[in-house]
Amino acid sequence: MSRSAALRYYVLTRLMLAPLMIWTITTVVFLLLRATPGDPVDALLGARAPAAAKDQLRAQLGLDQPLWAQYLDYLGQLLRLDLGTSIATQGQTVWAIIRAHFPATVELALCGMIVATVVGVTVGVISASRPNSPLDAGGRLFGIITYAIPMYWFGMILQLIFAVQLRWFPIGTRYPLQGTPPTGLTGLYLLDSLLTLNLPAFATTLYYLALPSLTLGVLISGVFERMVRVNLKQTLTADYVEAARARGIPERRIVLVHALKNALIPVITILGLTFASMLGGAVLTEVTFSWPGLANRLYEAISQRDYPVVQGLMVFFGMIVAIISIAIDILNAYIDPRIRY
Template sequence: MSRSKALTYYITTRLFLAPLQLLTIVTMVFLLLRATPGDPVDAILGGRAPEAAKETMRKQLGLDLPIWLQYLNYLTNLFLKFDMGKSITSRGKSVWDIIGEYFPATAELAVFSIIVALVVGVTVGTISASRPGTALDVGGRLFGIITYALPMFWAGMILQLIFAVGLDLLPLGTRFPATLEAPVRITGLYTIDSLLGGKFAEFFTAVQYLILPSCTLGVLLSGIFERIVRVNLKQTLQADYVEAARARGISENKILISHALKNALIPVITVLGLTFASLLGGAILTEVTFSWPGLANRLYEAINERDYPMVQGIMVFFGAIVVTASIAIDILNAYIDPRIRY
């Protein structure tokens, strides 16, 4: 089978499996929510509400139906009507409307965090790999281990104590000062909206509030990129074509940047896509620690409130992002790396 046909077959297979992956996520979330203790009706009406009122509420929410029928109804609405339902605790607002309201904050935090993670991780990994056996190499390895092992919530609180409470250099949390009017919503991203509106003061304020949470999350994620870059760059620097470049008298810096680093960054593409996708769904600790009004923080509130439609909707939304990112990265790798076989 030729490479083009094999690639077409692989892409078709991945696209075919995507709905099955999403169905698995939907099923797991649906069953886990109903297996955990707690009743959404009690969360709404309170534990001392009359039993008749509770039964009426259950009928209104469809929770009086058998679980298998609830599951089938949810799948029908989700996959045939693209309807995730309405939030139980948000005065009947649709799940899609809430996702549209909160997701831009999470996306903005994720973008800035991944930029920090890439810059720090690739820089430290490159320095470490280019100085094997030295203190810089040891320091780079320690950096990767420590940043990977540190709990996000602990690191976030320590940085809040240092830079917000102790030094008073950065805001403690939230996304924008409560005393100021937020930028006019265009994209939902405060940094972009303020620039589009020509409000540079709002832009610098939005960036100021982004620095602490994005740097915290970005630095802790940078250890992943540091290790990948260091390992692959060390292997690349020992390749035959690198030795040939040295024999031709090419400087070490040019070999490192123009030859070795390009090839060493290929695995980073895979990790970058999946890390960014997981950032969108895994920033919950960051958002809760810094009171960031994003979708992950809203998910945390929905879990506490036993808001079934909200939890299911956000998890499905994040799951769709991860599945889509995974497929896109696989296809991109297939085109840029001819060594991949299917």
Template sequence: MSRSKALQSYILLRLLLAPLMLWTIASLVFLLLRATPGDPVDAILGPKAPELEKEKIRQQLGLGAPLWVQYLRYMGSLLQFDLGTSLTTRGQTVWEIIQQYFPATLEIAVCSMTVALLVGIGVGIMSASHPNTPWDVGGRMFGIITYSLPAFWVGMLMQLIFAVQLGWFPLGTRFPIAATPPQGPTGLYTVDSLLSLNFGQFFTAIYYLALPSITLGILISGIFERIVRVNLKQTLQADYVEAARARGIQERKIVMAHALKNAMIPVITVMGLTLAALLGGAILTEVTFSWPGLANRLYEAISLRDYPTVQGIVVFFAAIVVLASILIDILNAYIDPRIRY
């Protein structure tokens, strides 16, 4: 079988398996939510509400039906791309919640990824090009420490130092409460402010975005540092690199023009999956910085036992991860001709 046909067969298989993966995730979330203690009706009416009123609301929301009936209704709605309606936000569908909060999460994820790539790749190159030196040891320590530090603790520490003590950045939120945020089609404050040529709003959005993005970006930069360091170190020992050195080419040019290109192939894989994970895994950072993103909204929904919102947001994030993994496999196959499926 030719390489192109093998790739097409692999992509088709992944696309066929994607609904199965999403169904598994949706089923697990459905069951786990109902297995944990707590009642969403208490979040709506309060724990001291009359039991008769609770039962009335429970029947209206369909929570009084047997578990298997609720499951079949939920799966039937998913097949129609209906994620349901929030239990705690009157009349607001889960799709409307995603549309409202996802741009903030996307914005902080992209900015954090940019910081992570710049810092991680830079430290990784410095570490790999100076083996067995203090630069190498420092790079390895940087990767281990940033990867292991808890996000909420680092976030609070950054707030304490740079917002409270130094006053360089705001404590949190996405835009000043007293100011009018940028209005536009994307929901991304940085993009919408540029589209309207309002540079004051743009710099304000960057100002509020800086501290959470730097915090989250530095924490995940250790992943890229370790990958770049290991792969670049192996590449610098390859025969073609030794041949380039024998021809008298400068070491910096060898690293940047020859070795780094091959060492970056695994980074592309990790970059795509990390960005997909960032979209759903930035809960602690968003909560710490009071960032009005979808991950923060998911945290609130979990606290309020809002079943449809939690299920819908988790399935939405899972779909992003599944789609990202398929796109990364395709991209890698075109970038690296050595890959076979």
């Protein structure tokens, strides 16, 4: 079988397995939500509400049905691409929630990924190019610290220093409450302000993005630093690198032009999967900075025991992870001809 045919077979297999992964996520979330203590009816009406009102609302939401009936009903909704309707916001659909909050999450994740990539790759290259030196030790320490620091703690420290004490940045939110955010089709304030040539809105959006994206990016950068440092160290001992040194090529050119390209191949996989996880896993950052993103909305739905929203958003995030992982595999196959499927 040729390499292109093997790649097509692999992609088709992954596409066929993607629904199975989403079904597994849906089933696990469905069971966990109903196994944990708490009742969404009590969350909506309060624990002291009349029993008759509770029973009426429970029947209206379908929560009085057997567990297997609720499960089959939800699977039928998914087959119709219906992610459900919120029980806490008076009929708002999950798709409407996604349209309203997902652009904020994407914008934060993109800016955080840029910070993480620049910081992580830079520190990793400096550390790997000077083995067993203080810079190498500092790079290893940076990777350990950024991996160990709790994200919410780091975010609050940045808020305390740069927002409360120095007053350089706002504490939270995405845009000033008294201001009018840029409008457009994408919902991404940076892109919409550029498309409308609204430079003041672009600067304001960056200003409010600074602390949240720095918090997310710096802590994620440790992952890239470790990957770049380890792979670049191995690459610098390869025969073709020694041959380049023997030809008198400057060390900086060897590191940046010859070795770094091959060392970044495994980093691409981590980058793509990390970005997918950031889209759904930036809950602590969004909650700390009151960022109106989808992860913050998921946190609110969990607190309110809003079953349809939690299930629908988890399915949506599962779809994102499946799509990005397949795209990363295809990209790796084209970048590295040694990869076989």
